[in-house]
Structures are given as structure tokens and as C-alpha cells.
Amino acid sequence: MIKVGIVGATGYAGAELVRLLSRHPKAELTVLTSQSYAGKTMWEVFPHLYGVVDNTLEALNVPELVSRCDVVFTALPHGHAMPVGQEVMRRGKRLIDLGADFRLKDVDIYQSWYKTEHTASVLVASAVYGLPELYRLEIKDSVIVANPGCYPTSAILGLAPLLTDKLIDPETLIIDSKSGVSGAGRGLSLKTHFSETTNNFQAYGVATHRHTPEIEQELSLLAGMPVTINFTPHLTPMIRGILSTMYAKLTRNITTEELTERYKEFYQGERFVRVLPVGMLPQTKAVAGSNCCDIAVSVDPRTKRVIVISAIDNLIKGAAGQAVQNLNVILGLPEDTGLDFAGMYP
Numbered sequence: 001m002i003k004v005g006i007v008g009a010t011g012y013a014g015a016e017l018v019r020l021l022s023r024h025p026k027a028e029l030t031v032l033t034s035q036s037y038a039g040k041t042m043w044e045v046f047p048h049l050y051g052v053v054d055n056t057l058e059a060l061n062v063p064e065l066v067s068r069c070d071v072v073f074t075a076l077p078h079g080h081a082m083p084v085g086q087e088v089m090r091r092g093k094r095l096i097d098l099g100a101d102f103r104l105k106d107v108d109i110y111q112s113w114y115k116t117e118h119t120a121s122v123l124v125a126s127a128v129y130g131l132p133e134l135y136r137l138e139i140k141d142s143v144i145v146a147n148p149g150c151y152p153t154s155a156i157l158g159l160a161p162l163l164t165d166k167l168i169d170p171e172t173l174i175i176d177s178k179s180g181v182s183g184a185g186r187g188l189s190l191k192t193h194f195s196e197t198t199n200n201f202q203a204y205g206v207a208t209h210r211h212t213p214e215i216e217q218e219l220s221l222l223a224g225m226p227v228t229i230n231f232t233p234h235l236t237p238m239i240r241g242i243l244s245t246m247y248a249k250l251t252r253n254i255t256t257e258e259l260t261e262r263y264k265e266f267y268q269g270e271r272f273v274r275v276l277p278v279g280m281l282p283q284t285k286a287v288a289g290s291n292c293c294d295i296a297v298s299v300d301p302r303t304k305r306v307i308v309i310s311a312i313d314n315l316i317k318g319a320a321g322q323a324v325q326n327l328n329v330i331l332g333l334p335e336d337t338g339l340d341f342a343g344m345y346p
């Protein structure tokens, strides 16, 4: 069994990771940390895990944590995974970070968008962006996996075939994303207050959201040229899910049917990316609880634009599920170990 530690086990992403790993056949939940609930059992804080997870939550002690685990997951606010990364590197263990600390290759860009000093910049070059559909081989041998952000996962998977094949003019790219409230984490805030989010729908982070440079980094690598985007996230009155709608001008004539075939070919063998048949559109309910990213492409011959729609569960393919998929890649296990293809419905 592989001994795993989860730092930030009491956050939404961390708790979902605990749930998924509790039924993983090769992972043993060894250390679960919490800042606010150390000393309590996991199930006292999360009753859905009663009878499933018996661990007592511990305060974070980085050297001790790393010494007791083979693989550490960090699910912390940004800026806090860096010391864990340093200790993991020192002791030759593995880290899968669900936050943003190792995603951006350019430390200056990280510091300017996250308004935080990067204290482990030497580790950034060796960290691998943890999107298995694009970086499977690199993830396998990496010490630090930078699990992607939730919005970036939906956008990058939705756009990868178009950029790889140079089928769109990247300068015309617009990404419009809608997220459930769990994307903002479990902590109390005015933004996620019941009466602010119920029966309400609002944009936020317009032209300033910190996922913009992450999406641009990955799309630029796919396109082989710098890509800048307009990215607008929205908060919707639902708990889970991200739906991204993306628009761009096509560089050549292609039909919806031809493009759908090309997407199917690009993602052939990728069981967690479901390219939907023409006429079917992604919806968040269809991926809730599963590690799937559903994608549909439509060509508007009138405007010569393509419209790509993708849907994920922000806590699964957008966070904990993708982290388990990365663990499976590292361990050489089938990537679906411990993960679901069909989620909850209704």
C-alpha cells in the first residue's frame, strides 16, 4: 500500500480527495491535516465519512508529515504548498499540489497574479503540469505534480484540438465560464453567503482572474505561439460544476461533423474526456461526481466561429479526481482506479 498524506483535508477539495482515496485499492490514508480541527476525527467534521474514514486530524508538521508518507497531496490556499514541496524534494517523496503554487512556469507571472512571493522557485522548473491527457509521460516520473485549476481544466481540454491543429485564430479566443459555489472553498465569505448566491448569477474577476495566465501558458504551448485570452468566470447558484463556453474565429472551413470527428480522434483512448455526438450538449449534472470532462463542438457557418462547450465537476476532474488520476499515473495503475465515469443523477 502507498502511504498518502492530505494537507488541507478539511477543505472542499481535500475532503473530496479523502472520500475518493478511502476506496482506492492501493492508497492508505496515513496523515490528514487540518488547521482548525486538529484532534477531531475526520467524520466528526464530515458526517458523510462516518464509518468510512477513522483518521484523527492532525496539525501540520511538514518534516514529520513527509517522513510518514510516500505521496503527499496539498489542498491549501495558494502560497502554502511551497515548504511541503521543498521537504518532499529533500526526502525523495512525491507531491501532488491541488493549488496553484507550481503551475506557472514563470515565477514573475505567479508573483504578479497571486500577489505572493514564491519561496520555492527552484522547484518550479521540475514541476509537471498535471493534466494527464496532455502530460502523462512527464507526470509518471515527476517529483511535483501541479494539479491544474478547475477553470483551466475545462478550458484547456475544450480547446486543445483546435490549437494543436491551428484551426482557430487565437487572438479571437473568448472563454466564458460558469462555476458552482464550492469552487470558492469551504471558508465563510460574503461572496459565498447563502443570500448572496441563491437566485443570483454574477460575473467576477473580469480581465483579472488568476487562472488567465495558467490557461494562456498551456494554450501557448499547444499553439506553439503566445496566446492571450479574454476569460470571464461567473458564479452560479449551484454547488458543483463548471460549464465553459468558448468562442473563436476559424481559420478554415470545417463542418460541425468534421470537427467532432477530429475531437474524437484527438481524445481517442481518453476515457475521461467524452466528446459528445452532434446534437448533444454538455451539462454540469451529467458530470457531477464523475471524473469526466464532456465536450461538444459546434461550427456557426454564418459567423465562421466555432463554439466549444465543456463541463466538469470542479471538485472531481477540476481538483480531487484529477489528483487521483495523477496518482494512478505515478503508480502505473489504470487511470480510472478509484474514479467514476458516471456520477450522481439527478
Ligand SMILES: NC(=O)C1=CN([C@@H]2O[C@H](COP(=O)(O)OP(=O)(O)OC[C@H]3O[C@@H](n4cnc5c(N)ncnc54)[C@H](OP(=O)(O)O)[C@@H]3O)[C@@H](O)[C@H]2O)C=CC1
Residues within 6 Å of the ligand: 007, 008, 009, 010, 011, 012, 013, 014, 033, 034, 035, 036, 037, 060, 074, 075, 076, 077, 078, 080, 098, 099, 100, 148, 149, 150, 182, 183, 184, 185, 186, 187, 314, 315, 318, 319
Ligand atoms: N474548490 C475547488 O473547486 C477547487 C480548489 N482548488 C484548490 O485547492 C486548494 C484548496 O481549495 P478548497 O478546498 O476549495 O479550499 P478550502 O478553503 O475549502 O480549504 C482549505 C484547506 O486548507 C487548510 N488551511 C488553510 N490555511 C491553512 C494554513 N495556513 N496552514 C495549513 N492549512 C491551512 C484548511 O484547514 P481548516 O479547514 O482546518 O481551516 C482547509 O483544510 C486551493 O489551492 C484551491 O485553489 C483547485 C481546484 C478546484
Ligand SMILES: CC(=O)N[C@@H](CCC(=O)OP(=O)(O)O)C(=O)O
Residues within 6 Å of the ligand: 078, 098, 099, 100, 148, 149, 150, 179, 180, 181, 182, 183, 184, 185, 211, 233, 235
Ligand atoms: C467559484 C470560485 O470562486 N472559484 C474559484 C476557483 C479557484 C480555484 O479553485 O482555483 P485555484 O486552484 O487556482 O486556486 C475562484 O475563482 O477563485
